[in-house]
Amino acid sequence: MYVNQQIILDNRPTGEASLSNFKFIETKTPELQDGHVLVQHHFLSLDPYMRGRMNDSKSYTQPQALGQVMIGGTVGEVVESKHPNFTIGDKVVGMGGWQLYNVFDANIVGALQKVDTTHIEISHFLGAVGMPGVTAWYGLVKIIQAKAGQTVTVSAASGAVGSAFGALAKARGLRVVGFAGGKDKCDYVVKELGFDACIDYKEHEDYVSLSKAIQEVCPNGIDGHFENVGGMVLDAVMLRTNAFARFAVCGMIAGYNGNPIPMKNPALILMNRMMVEGFIVSEHLDIWPEALQELGALVASKKLNPRQTIAHGLEQAPEAFLGLLKGKNFGKQLVKLI
Numbered sequence: 125m126y127v128n129q130q131i132i133l134d135n136r137p138t139g140e141a142s143l144s145n146f147k148f149i150e151t152k153t154p155e156l157q158d159g160h161v162l163v164q165h166h167f168l169s170l171d172p173y174m175r176g177r178m179n180d181s182k183s184y185t186q187p188q189a190l191g192q193v194m195i196g197g198t199v200g201e202v203v204e205s206k207h208p209n210f211t212i213g214d215k216v217v218g219m220g221g222w223q224l225y226n227v228f229d230a231n232i233v234g235a236l237q238k239v240d241t242t243h244i245e246i247s248h249f250l251g252a253v254g255m256p257g258v259t260a261w262y263g264l265v266k267i268i269q270a271k272a273g274q275t276v277t278v279s280a281a282s283g284a285v286g287s288a289f290g291a292l293a294k295a296r297g298l299r300v301v302g303f304a305g306g307k308d309k310c311d312y313v314v315k316e317l318g319f320d321a322c323i324d325y326k327e328h329e330d331y332v333s334l335s336k337a338i339q340e341v342c343p344n345g346i347d348g349h350f351e352n353v354g355g356m357v358l359d360a361v362m363l364r365t366n367a368f369a370r371f372a373v374c375g376m377i378a379g380y381n382g383n384p385i386p387m388k389n390p391a392l393i394l395m396n397r398m399m400v401e402g403f404i405v406s407e408h409l410d411i412w413p414e415a416l417q418e419l420g421a422l423v424a425s426k427k428l429n430p431r432q433t434i435a436h437g438l439e440q441a442p443e444a445f446l447g448l449l450k451g452k453n454f455g456k457q458l459v460k461l462i
Contacts, residue, residue, distance in 0.1 A: 125152045125154075128153050130193045131193065131442065132146070132194065133146065133192065133194055134146060134190070137178055140381050141175060141381075141446060145442075153227065154227060159206060159207050159230055160229055161202055161207050161227070161228045161236060162202070162228075163198070163218070163220060163228060164203045165220050165462075166199055166246055166461060167247045167250055167458045167461060168197075168220075168222060168250075168441060168459040169251070170448050170458065171197070184404050185404075193222055196220070197217070197218070197219055197250050197254065197255055198217070198218060198226065199217045199239065199250050200215070210230055210236070217239050234409065243424040250456070250458060251430050251455075251458070252430040256285045257415065258419070259285050259374055260292060261288070261411070262403060262411060263289065264276070265415075268348035268372050270370075274299065275344060275347050276298050276301075276347060278300070278352070279351055279353045280377070281303055281309075281319065282310075282317075283453070283456070287430055291422050291428035294318050294319075300320055301321045301323065301341055303357050305326045309322075317429075323337050323341065325357055328360075331356045334360035335359075335360040335364055345364055345369075347365075348370045348372070349372070353375065354375075354376040354377070354385045358387070362388075365398060369399075370399045371398060371399065373401065373402040374403060374405070380449065432458055433453040437460075438459065
C-alpha cells in the first residue's frame with residue numbers, strides 16, 4: 125500500500141470557480157485485484173473542459189461527482205501489476221485524476237496505454253502527443269479539411285490545442301493565423317510555432333475592431349476556423365469567412381462560468397453557407413493511432429516545440445487550474461507530481 129494524496133470536488137461553483145470548491149485529502153491505495161495495475165503519476169494534465177464538468181448541468185457527459193477525485197489525464201509509471209500486459213516500470217497514460225496514484229482496471233480497453241519515451245519527453249503525452257494534439261488533428265483533418273494554400277485560424281493559439289493545430293496546418297501547406305492574449309504569447313506563436321500571423325485580441329475593445337485587424341492579415345478571407353473560446357473572437361472571425369467556410373468547435377471557455385455567449389451575426393452561417401460542427405475527441409477513438417503517429421513525429425523532429433507551464437506538487441493543482449481558466453498559463457498546463 126502507498127499513501128495517496130487526492131483532490132476532490134467538495135462543492136459546486138456558483139459563477140467563477142474558486143479554491144474553496146476543492147478539498148485535499150489523503151488515503152491509502154487499495155490492494156490490487158487480478159487484472160488491475162497501480163500507477164504512480166508523474167504529471168497531471170489541467171484542461172478547460174474540467175470547468176464544465178464541475179457544473180451540475182446538461183452536457184455531453186455526466187458532471188464531476190461531488191466527494192470524488194477530480195477527473196484528469198495523467199502520465200506515469202507502473203509500480204504494481206496484476207495484468208500480464210503491464211510490468212513494473214512501464215510508462216503509461218490514462219485518466220488517473222487529481223491524485224498521486226491510481227488503480228486502473230487494465231481489462232478495460234483503452235483505460236491504460238503504454239507510451240515510448242525514447243524520443244519524446246513523458247510530459248508531452250498529455251499535450252501535443254496526447255488528447256489536446258489529437259483534438260487539433262481531428263478538427264483540422266476531419267472537419268475543416270482545408271486545402272494547401274487556404275487560410276485557417278485558431279483561437280487560444282498559444283495553448284496546447286492551438287499550438288498543435290498550427291504545426292499540423294503548416295505541415296499541410298496552409299496559411300495559419302492565430303489569436304492569443306498578450307504580446308509575449310503572440311510572439312511565441314509566430315516566432316517559435318511558425319504561424320503566419322497572430323492577433324492580440326486584448327488590443328481590441330469589440331469584435332468590429334478585431335475583425336478589421338483580421339482583414340489586414342487575412343486579405344483573402346478565412347476558409348476554416350478552430351474555436352476554443354467563443355465570444356468576441358468568434359464573432360470577428362465570422363465577419364471574415366469565405367463562402368462554405370468550415371468551423372470546428374471544441375471549446376467555449378467564455379461560457380464555462382455559466383454566462384450565455386450570444387452570437388452577434390448568426391445569419392452569417394446561412395449567408396456564407398458555413399458548416400459548423402462541434403465535437404468531443406473521446407468519441408472518435410478510431411483516429412487516435414493515426415493522429416498520434418503524426419503528432420509524435422512532429423515533436424520528435426522538433427517541428428513542433430510545445431511550451432509548457434508546470435506547477436509543482438498536487439496541492440498547487442487548484443490554483444494552477446484557476447489560472448488556466450484566466451489565461452495565465454503559457455502553452456500546456458501541467459502539474460508535476462514527483
